[in-house]
Structure formats: C-alpha cells, structure tokens
Amino acid sequence: MLINHYSTVDTKGGAALAARRLHRALCEAGAASTLYVREKLGQEAGVERVPPLQENRFLHRLRRLTRGHRPVPTYTFNLDERPRISIDRFLATHAEGAPTVSVIHWVDDFLDIASIRRLIDHFRGPLVWMIHDLEPLTGGCHYSFGCQKYLTECGACPQLGSADPHDRANRNWRRRRDLLADQKICFIAPTSWGEARIRESSLFGQARIARIPLPIDSRIFRPYARQVARDLLHLPAAAPVLLCGASYVDDPRKGMRELVRALHLLSPEKCGDLHILLVGLNGEGWSRELPWPVHYLGEVFDPLLMALAYQSADIFLCPSLADSGPMMIPESLLCGTPVVAFPTGGAPDWIEHGVNGYLARFGDAADFAAGIELLLTLDREIVARSARSSVEDLHRPDLIARQHLQLYRELLNSDAEHD
Numbered sequence: 001m002l003i004n005h006y007s008t009v010d011t012k013g014g015a016a017l018a019a020r021r022l023h024r025a026l027c028e029a030g031a032a033s034t035l036y037v038r039e040k041l042g043q044e045a046g047v048e049r050v051p052p053l054q055e056n057r058f059l060h061r062l063r064r065l066t067r068g069h070r071p072v073p074t075y076t077f078n079l080d081e082r083p084r085i086s087i088d089r090f091l092a093t094h095a096e097g098a099p100t101v102s103v104i105h106w107v108d109d110f111l112d113i114a115s116i117r118r119l120i121d122h123f124r125g126p127l128v129w130m131i132h133d134l135e136p137l138t139g140g141c142h143y144s145f146g147c148q149k150y151l152t153e154c155g156a157c158p159q160l161g162s163a164d165p166h167d168r169a170n171r172n173w174r175r176r177r178d179l180l181a182d183q184k185i186c187f188i189a190p191t192s193w194g195e196a197r198i199r200e201s202s203l204f205g206q207a208r209i210a211r212i213p214l215p216i217d218s219r220i221f222r223p224y225a226r227q228v229a230r231d232l233l234h235l236p237a238a239a240p241v242l243l244c245g246a247s248y249v250d251d252p253r254k255g256m257r258e259l260v261r262a263l264h265l266l267s268p269e270k271c272g273d274l275h276i277l278l279v280g281l282n283g284e285g286w287s288r289e290l291p292w293p294v295h296y297l298g299e300v301f302d303p304l305l306m307a308l309a310y311q312s313a314d315i316f317l318c319p320s321l322a323d324s325g326p327m328m329i330p331e332s333l334l335c336g337t338p339v340v341a342f343p344t345g346g347a348p349d350w351i352e353h354g355v356n357g358y359l360a361r362f363g364d365a366a367d368f369a370a371g372i373e374l375l376l377t378l379d380r381e382i383v384a385r386s387a388r389s390s391v392e393d394l395h396r397p398d399l400i401a402r403q404h405l406q407l408y409r410e411l412l413n414s415d416a417e418h419d
Contacts, residue, residue, distance in 0.1 A: 001408060002098050003033040004123075007105040011041040011301060013247050014327055015106035015132035018190075018214045020044060022103075022130075022404070025215045025397035031405060032098075038085055038110040050110075051089040077140045077159050078108045080172045087115050091122050100125040101408045106132050113172070117179040126411035127185045131194035133324050136187070137201040139169030139176070143253055143322040152202050177203055186411055188404075190214045191346035194324055210407050215397035216331055220303050221310065223336035223388060229312035233277070235295060240272055240376055243313035243337070245279035245297075246326065249286055255319030255342065260289050261365035262319070262372070270373045279309055310335035315375050319368060320344050330391045333357070336384030340371040356387040 003026060007019035019035060020042075026033040027046055040049040094100075100123040104116060111119075120127050133142040139154030141147070147158050155170035156163050164170075186208045189195035198209050227237055235241055242263075246254040266274065274292040279300050287294040300306050310316060316332035316339045323345035330350050332339050339357040341347040351357040358371030375383065393399065 001032065001412065002100040003031055003103060003408065004100060005033065005035040005103045005105060006107055006111055006119075007035060007037050008107055008110040009039045009041060010035060010037045010044065010047050013106065014325060015130075018130070018132065018327065019105040020047070021215045021217070021397070022400070023047070025401040026404060029398065029401035029405065031401070036090075038083075050085040050087075053084050053086050076142060077157075077169075078135050078142065078172075079140060079168065080112045080175070081109070083110055083112050083115055085110060087111075087118055091118065094122070096122075096124070099412050101411070102127050104129045104136070106135075108135075113175050113179050117183070120180075120183055124415075126408065126415060127183065128408070128411070129185055129187050131187055131189050131198060131324065134197060137197060137203055139171075139173035141169070145253075145322060150202065151200055173203070184208075184415070186210060186407070188212050188407075191324060191349050193345045193349075210403075212400060212403045212407070213330075213395050214325075214327060215400040216327065216334060216395040217303070217397060218334050218392065218395070220307050221331045221334040222307070223384060224307070224311040226312060229308045232308055233295070233297075233312050235277065235312055236273075236275055239275050240315075241275050241277055241313045242292075242315050242317055242372065243277045243279070243309055243332070244317040244319075245277075245283065246320070246328070247280055247299075249278070249280035249283035253320065253322040255321045255363075256286050258321070258342075258363060258365050258368065259317060259319040260286070262317075262368040264291050265366055265369040266291075266372060271376060277309055277313055279306070306331070307335060310337045313337050314380070315340055315372060317368075317372070318342075318347065320347075321363065323347075330395055333387040333391045334395070336388045338375050338378075338383050338387050340368060340375065342368070350391060352386070352390060356383065356390045 005019055005023050007016050009016045010020055023033050023035040035047045036050050038050060040047055102119050102123055129136050134144055135142045138150040141159050154173035155165035155167055157167055157169035160167055160169055181203050187198050188210050189198060190213050195209055195211055199205055230237055276290050276292050276294045278294055279297045281299040283296055287296050310332045316337050318329055318339055318341040320326055325346050329339050329347055333356060339351055342362050343359045351359050353359045358375055360368040360371050
C-alpha cells in the first residue's frame, strides 16, 4: 500500500504542519508514505515537489498579472484556478501498480477540483480528505464567517462581494458537485467541529466520515521546568507570563482585537506584573497595542522552541473566532499549560471549563479576561496535571498512525469487493 499526501507547502501554516506530522507518523509506523507539495521549504525526508507548470514567458507574465488582481485574498477563499503544477507530468511518473491511497490536505494553488478528480481516476484507490477548514465543503471559502449558503448551494457570495446567485462561488460549488460528489470519498474530521460541518454539507453530507485526531509528538510537547524554560527565553522568573499567538497574528479570524480588549480589562491588583509572550508572523504592530510588557519571538518553526514557549507560560491565550483547531491548544495542554479560549473549532473538545482551562463566551472580551484572572488563582501543579492528562493519549502519533492505516485497509478492501 502506497500513501500519497498532497499539501500546498510543507512548513507554513497549521494545515501544512498537520500534513507533515501525519506523514512522519505513518513513516515511523513503517508505511510507504510520501508528502507531495507545490512548494518545498523544509528538508524532511519523503517530501517531494510536484513538477511545476512549464509555460512560455508570455503566458507566465499574463498569469502573474492575473493573480495580482484577484478579487479576494487567498487565505479566505480558494478561487479554484488552474494549478501551477504539471499534473500530466506528475501522473506520468506514477504508473498504476501498488494500491494507492490519496490523502488531500490544504491544496490552494496546488490542486484544483479537476486535478483532484484526475487523481481519483488515475490511482483508482481511496481518496481521503482531511478537514482542516470548510473549503472542501463550499464554493471556495475556508471559513464562512456566519454565511450558511454552503448548506444548500453557494452563490451571491459575501466574501466575493457578489449579489449574483451564479457567481464564481456557485460555479465552484457546481463543479465540485459534478466532479466529486458522486465519488467514494472518506473525510477525516480531527475535531467534532469538522465532523459536524461535513454532516451538514450539501455536497458530502452522506459521505463516510472518520473521526481521527491529528498527531502531536508528546516527547517534545511535555511539561518541563518552567524556570529553565523562562531562563532560556530570557523571561522574568517570577512574573505571570501569558502566551498568545498564531501562524499569522494579523489574521482577523485569530481574534487579536478581542484579546487586546481583554488584556486591557485585566486588573493589575489581581494579575500582578504580567508579561506577554507573543509568537507568530506579523506581530510587531500588535505588540505596541498590548498594555503589558511584550516579548515577541516572531515566527517559530522549531517545535522545541515552541514547546519552550508553552512550558514557560502560566496560561496560553487562544481568542480564535473561526478555526478548525487550532492545534496550539492541545500542544499547550500537553506541556501542562492551561488555555483560555472561545468555544470555536476544537476548543470544546479539549478544554474542560475550570479544570484545564476556561471557555469564554464567544467574542466576549470581559469573560475572556475573567478566565485569565481565574486561572491565575488556581493551584498551578493541579491544573498542569489536569491539562496534560486530558490530551495525553489523544494525539499520540503511533496510535494516530495505527488508526489511519486501519482505515486505509478498510477502504482498499471495500474498493476490491466492489471491483
């Protein structure tokens, strides 16, 4: 059995990290796994770049100009444009042979709907689609921000600023329906949020769903001597430290505006001499808005450095307003650090209110601040044990790999029975 993963990149963003971790877990379990990407930035074994599209200079310049006038930023909406890879050259080097499982991750600017159908037709094996956000179920949006048109049929898309019921979102939705909705696709939902979104989907509500968490290496993300971690990161030894951040700090759905309001509401009498540890890209501007001293680490790729950040903090703050995870919550809990979050994405799966963290009312900065103040008063050792034990076995890479391989075998056997 061969396992082919597809992800636009191998290092940037939560979905890319999840794809790489799953690929690594499967390799460590002895599986023949390869992660195919459009853009390879790291050096991990088994990650291969798909051949780029060969164009003459005129077409290449025209494509670049067209991309420069997109109606929406790519992080909110997938326009399903022609991919910048040569799918023909890729498939030509992968002749039919051993049974192949195709696993789709986040594939904007890498695989369009037609390319995914070509993978199905070429490999004639199971297609497994990881739900990292809403995009596989919609006419293009990664998060709907309250719009529920994908429950019926996309069109007149708010993110496109469109009043046309037959706009690009509708065309994408219909293309997805025509090319993929009748195919045997198994969706993997890492959280209850993802599972609920698939079940209510107008396109794939009847598809098979497997609930399997994402793998996290608990040998890296584990409790550690807080004072040593703070010393390594040049943080104050005695002051309360609050960690916050995201891959892209300035992404509006990550809730930094709500976090800033919450931090301004904290009582100095209750919280003492607070310090903020901020991680992620584009955080400099937010650093100046925070009312407490800020230690800005910038973009963090090294998991050991990220683990030190969790281990040094008293609380991890996760104000995400729209998210499928984020995986920073279980990473923090594995390090014994409680979490304050809004009840979005996977947060309700991981956080036991008042035990290993605090679930604030959605978008309520005052309640978020109350959660911070409450957790700072709880016994640190008891909370740390509760945090670690709540997720310790949930994300073990060896267990996750075993669940995936069992699912893949079932899917392959099912296909063989129907041939």
